[in-house]
Amino acid sequence: MDDSHRVLIETQFRDLSEFYPDLRLEENQGEWVLKGILDFSACYENTKIQDSFQIEISISAEYSRELPAAKETGGRIPLDPDFHINPDGSFCLGAPVDIKRKFAQEPTLLGFINNLVIPFLFSFSYRERNGAMPYGELSHGGQGLVEYYLKYFDITSELSVLRLIGILATDKYRGHHDCPCGSGKRIRKCHGNKVLELKALQSTREFLSEYLAVLLHLRKTKKALSNELINQQALTLIKKEQRALRAQVSGK
Amino acid sequence: MATDIRKQYNEVLEKITAEIDISPAKYKTAVERYTAVGNWLNCGEYEGCDEEPRIYPQGSFRLGTVVRPIRNGKESDYDIDLVCELQKEKEISAPGDIKRDIGDRLQENKVYERMLDKEGRRCWTLNYAEEDGIGFHLDVLPSIPEDREMVRHLQQAGVNQLLSAQAISITHRNGNGSYNWSAGNPGGFADWFDLRKKPVFNKVAASQKSYIFENRQDIFESVDAVPDQLVSTPLQKAIQILKRHRDVRFAGKPQEANKPISMIITTLSAQFYENEEDILSALNNIVEKIYAHAGLMEPGYHLESALAARRIISLTTEGKWYMPNPVNPYENFADRWHENNHERAKAFFQWVAWARRDFLEILAKNDIQKITESLAGSLGERAVASASSKLSLSTPALFAPAYKKGSTVEITNPSKPWTCHG
Numbered sequence: 001m002d003d004s005h006r007v008l009i010e011t012q013f014r015d016l017s018e019f020y021p022d023l024r025l026e027e028n029q030g031e032w033v034l035k036g037i038l039d040f041s042a043c044y045e046n047t048k049i050q051d052s053f054q055i056e057i058s059i060s061a062e063y064s065r066e067l068p069a070a071k072e073t074g075g076r077i078p079l080d081p082d083f084h085i086n087p088d089g090s091f092c093l094g095a096p097v098d099i100k101r102k103f104a105q106e107p108t109l110l111g112f113i114n115n116l117v118i119p120f121l122f123s124f125s126y127r128e129r130n131g132a133m134p135y136g137e138l139s140h141g142g143q144g145l146v147e148y149y150l151k152y153f154d155i156t157s158e159l160s161v162l163r164l165i166g167i168l169a170t171d172k173y174r175g176h177h178d179c180p181c182g183s184g185k186r187i188r189k190c191h192g193n194k195v196l197e198l199k200a201l202q203s204t205r206e207f208l209s210e211y212l213a214v215l216l217h218l219r220k221t222k223k224a225l226s227n228e229l230i231n232q233q234a235l236t237l238i239k240k241e242q243r244a245l246r247a248q249v250s251g252k
Numbered sequence: 253m254a255t256d257i258r259k260q261y262n263e264v265l266e267k268i269t270a271e272i273d274i275s276p277a278k279y280k281t282a283v284e285r286y287t288a289v290g291n292w293l294n295c296g297e298y299e300g301c302d303e304e305p306r307i308y309p310q311g312s313f314r315l316g317t318v319v320r321p322i323r324n325g326k327e328s329d330y331d332i333d334l335v336c337e338l339q340k341e342k343e344i345s346a347p348g349d350i351k352r353d354i355g356d357r358l359q360e361n362k363v364y365e366r367m368l369d370k371e372g373r374r375c376w377t378l379n380y381a382e383e384d385g386i387g388f389h390l391d392v393l394p395s396i397p398e399d400r401e402m403v404r405h406l407q408q409a410g411v412n413q414l415l416s417a418q419a420i421s422i423t424h425r426n427g428n429g430s431y432n433w434s435a436g437n438p439g440g441f442a443d444w445f446d447l448r449k450k451p452v453f454n455k456v457a458a459s460q461k462s463y464i465f466e467n468r469q470d471i472f473e474s475v476d477a478v479p480d481q482l483v484s485t486p487l488q489k490a491i492q493i494l495k496r497h498r499d500v501r502f503a504g505k506p507q508e509a510n511k512p513i514s515m516i517i518t519t520l521s522a523q524f525y526e527n528e529e530d531i532l533s534a535l536n537n538i539v540e541k542i543y544a545h546a547g548l549m550e551p552g553y554h555l556e557s558a559l560a561a562r563r564i565i566s567l568t569t570e571g572k573w574y575m576p577n578p579v580n581p582y583e584n585f586a587d588r589w590h591e592n593n594h595e596r597a598k599a600f601f602q603w604v605a606w607a608r609r610d611f612l613e614i615l616a617k618n619d620i621q622k623i624t625e626s627l628a629g630s631l632g633e634r635a636v637a638s639a640s641s642k643l644s645l646s647t648p649a650l651f652a653p654a655y656k657k658g659s660t661v662e663i664t665n666p667s668k669p670w671t672c673h674g
Contacts, residue, residue, distance in 0.1 A: 044663040084669035094667030102667060107641055119666035138670040148668070175381045188385060193326070196385045213672075 009059060012109040019110065023055075032059040034068075034109070042122045044134055051125045055117070057109075064107050067099060070117050077124055081140055084120070091120050095138060095148040096210065100201045142217025145210055152198075153191055155181050162214055166231035167195060169211035171204045212238055258532060260620040265531040267639035268631055269489040272496045274318040274330065276482075278386070282313065285380060286334050286390055292364070293336050293392070296357040299349075303339040310335050310393070310438035315445050316484060317491045317518060322499055322632065329380075329387040335438055336392055337420055342399040347423035347431035351376075354394035373425050374434070395420040398435065406580060415440035415579045440579040448522040449485045452529055457483045487525045490534040491518050493631065494607060500632050501606050502599075510599035516585050519578065523564050539607050546601040549594070573597055606630075 009032055013025045016034075023036040034057040041050045054074030060066050071089040079085050084092045093099050093116050102115050119135075126134040138144030149161045163180030167173050173195060175188035183190050198207075211234050274282070290307040298305065311333040312318040321328040336354055338345075355376050359365045369377040375391040382388070398419035406416040418439035424432045446453075461478040472478050494517050502511040521534075524541040528534040545565045547553035560566070565586070566574050573586035589597040610630035614623050628636040 040661060042661040042663055044666070048660065081671040084671050086671065092669060092671045095670050098667045105637075114661050116667065118661050119663050120669060122663060123666070123669060133669075135666050136668050138668045140671045144670045148670070173383065173385075175383070175385060188381065192385055 005061070005063075009063065009109070015108065016110045016113065020113065030061045032063075033057065034059065035073075038113070038117070038121070040118050040121070042118050044119075044122060044126075047126065047134065049122055049125050049129075051121065053121055057112075057117070059109075064103075067103055068109070068112055070112075070120075072121075083124065084137065091117070093117075093120050095145055096206065097152075097198055097201045098148060104201070142213035142215070145214055146217060149214075153181065153194055155191075157182065158218060162211070162218060163231070164191060164195060165207060165211045165214055166234050168198055168207040169204060170208075170231060170233045170237065172233070173199065208234060208237055208241075257615070257618055257620060257623075261615065261623055262530050262532045263643060264620070264624055264627065264639065265489070265493065265535075267642055268627065268635055269484075269492050269531065271635040271639045272319050272492055272631070273484075274320065278330070279318070281382070282330065282332055282388060285388060286313075286332050289334060289358075289364070289378065289390060289392065290336075292361055293354065293357055296353075296360075298338050298340070298353050298357075300340045300344055301338050305339060306335075306337040308335050308337075308439065309333060310442065312514065312518075314438070314442045315491075315518065316481060316488045317495070317514075319492050319495045319499070320635075322503070327386055329389055332388050332390045333375075333438075334390060334392050335395060335420070337395045337397060340396050342396055342421055342433075345396050347421075347433050348425075350394050350396055351423040351425065351431060354392060358392065371425070374422055393422060393438075395422045395436070397421070398437075402435070406582075409581045411440075411579055411581070412444075415444055418443070419580070435580060435583060437577070437579045441577070444579050445518070445522050448525060449487045451527050452485045452487070453480075453483065455529070456485060460484070486528055486531045486534040487522060489531045490525070490538055491521045493531065493535065493611075494521065494538075496631050496635070497607055497610065498603055500630060501603065501610075507595075507599045507602070510596045512600045512603050513585075516575065516600070519575075519585065520564065523562075523578065535611050539604060539612060542604045543608050546604060549597065549601060 006027075009025070013034070016023065020038060020040075022039055023034050026033045026035060034055075036055070037052055038055050039052045041048065043049075053072050053076065055070060056073050057068045057070045059068045069088075069090040070093075071085075071091065077083050077085060079087075079089060081092075086092050094102075099116060103112060105111070106115055123134055123137075126132075138147050146158050146161050149165065150156065150158070153161065153164060155161070160181045167180070173187070173192075175186065175192055177187050179185050179187040179190035179192070181191055186192075187195070211231070215230065215234075286309060293307055294304050296305075308314070309332065311331075313332050318330070321330060338350060338353070340350070351371075355368075355371065358368055358376055358378070364378055367378045367380065369379055369389075372391070375393050378390040378392065380388040380390065398421050403416050403419055406419060407413055415437070419435065419437040420439070421433045422436045424434040426432065457480070460483045461475050464478050464482055465472050465475045495514055498511055498517065502508045520542055521538045524538045525534060526537055528537055541559065542565075544556060544559055548555060548565070548567045564575065568574055571590060573589035574584055575586035575589075577583040577585060586597070589595075589600070610626070614626045617623055617626070624636060624640055
């Protein structure tokens with residue numbers, strides 16, 4: 001691992017320790033871990049909560065292109081998707097583009113903790129005390145993504161979400177095409193800006209897997225999805241990926 | 253300590269300028285677009301012309317002072333200006349014909365025909381949409397060389413021969429559909445501008461080209477192959493900062509229509525620039541000198557004699573403003589400043605007062621964090637945030653949150669938790 005990366009992490013850690021002195025930084029072969037007690041006091045719309053969690057944050061060699069992953073190691077949060085915990089124990093902080101956007105606003109370890117980890121823990125703590133989620137939650141899987149994108153694009157049609165994500169999944173944005181939301185306007189005069197904002201946040205491949213999740217969810221809930229609605233190109237790309245994956249697995 | 257803060261402030265300004273400049277990739281695309289249009293125009297047949305037309309960029313693309321445009325707070329399309337000078341004698345030309353000949357040639361190309369906008373007063377505009385959503389408006393300016401007598405007048409008025417020789421006649425369409433000639437000299441102005449930046453350009457070109465070559469070896473074969481256009485001087489950067497400041501400060505305000513035009517900002521900056529070698533010193537000097545003229549709005553004000561003698565901005569006895577084009581004293585940039593009770597003059601001096609407050613007075617804060625936060629308000633949040641995140645690690649963390657240990661995190665706009673499975 002090169003020096004400038006180490007310096008970056010150490011500098012950001014120094015800033016972090018000023019506010020959270022009970023976290024320590026450890027290195028193991030190019031990957032870093034922040035461990036310890038996160039003691040915080042946070043306020044959301046007139047509700048203030050003070051709490052403390054034992055956490056572990058892993059920082060890969062690809063940081064800050066890749067975001068860190070956070071988990072709770074004190075046994076307080078059940079290892080359950082209903083509590084928004086992934087099978088590996090890490091917090092599922094939100095929809096992927098949402099997390100990336102938030103991190104981009106303050107792309108430091110301190111930013112990650114204050115803008116993503118603490119709100120997540122606040123939410124859990126609040127739920128423990130009051131039985132409800134303070135700022136709501138997304139449903140699991142594809143349905144949650146649909147909920148997020150309906151709000152982001154400010155539309156009501158789930159099929160339009162599928163089409164819009166389809167553009168991002170196949171990298172086929174064309175400003176002069178009609179907007180998939182059905183407004184009749186060209187996309188560059190309609191949802192174009194929102195699509196381009198998303199495009200800057202993650203790769204085509206990442207959108208491709210989101211597209212698949214959305215597609216699978218819609219298949220479950222809609223009686224039939226006519227072929228023309230399903231982005232053929234995306235499906236071809238997905239099939240290609242599956243074949244490659246299968247070859248990889250059987251080859252080993 | 254004082255020099256430390258100036259050094260940090262300069263670093264911040266350098267980084268911000270890089271954010272508001274056109275990206276190298278976008279610049280390359282722009283050059284490709286206007287070169288293609290130029291090639292098309294070049295191959296046309298024009299009545300009465302024996303030679304090929306002279307086609308060259310003007311304005312910010314030629315001077316190296318491009319600023320990312322923002323309209324209504326969002327990134328907007330770039331403006332590229334291309335001069336198309338047909339080599340025809342003025343005595344045998346009519347402005348309407350020249351305008352039409354270029355328009356016709358553009359329309360002969362099916363692709364350009366579709367992109368062509370409605371005829372403008374002086375230009376033909378091609379609208380380019382681009383994949384990333386930020387397009388170009390390419391303004392093609394039909395023109396012919398100025399007649400010899402006029403060129404002689406210019407020389408007699410004190411304009412250097414090499415500059416006055418490039419003077420052109422531009423076509424202007426009136427409200428009633430008739431056409432006149434109008435005077436211009438974008439080529440001469442660009443050469444004059446190059447002279448103003450030359451001493452510092454010569455000093456920094458070698459090291460900048462080296463740096464560019466080292467970082468983009470995939471594009472350039474040798475240091476010498478790096479074009480002069482990619483070298484930027486403090487004069488150019490100061491102009492970019494001032495133009496962006498103008499955009500941000502006037503956005504959405506009632507006086508927006510009267511905001512200072514880029515030509516004025518560029519010309520005054522180049523005229524007052526005194527070979528400063530860093531952006532901050534250049535800005536300081538330029539803004540203070542322009543600001544010294546603000547007093548002209550008050551009766552009985554005496555402008556310092558050295559400045560007054562240069563007659564860069566002056567008020568005539570009839571109460572009109574005079575700001576001559578350095579390559580054409582007959583062209584007055586401030587010819588409409590007195591209208592509506594000096595509306596434009598007021599907007600201009602208001603702008604320079606803001607520039608003085610936003611760039612120079614903030615040094616008194618003596619805290620690089622506070623200075624940077626302040627710049628976000630005058631140059632745009634996104635550009636400044638992006639710039640500060642790229643700063644060298646020797647600079648303390650900027651935009652550090654205002655809370656300290658023991659204080660409360662304010663949760664705003666939190667993410668809704670999700671899970672990929674289930």
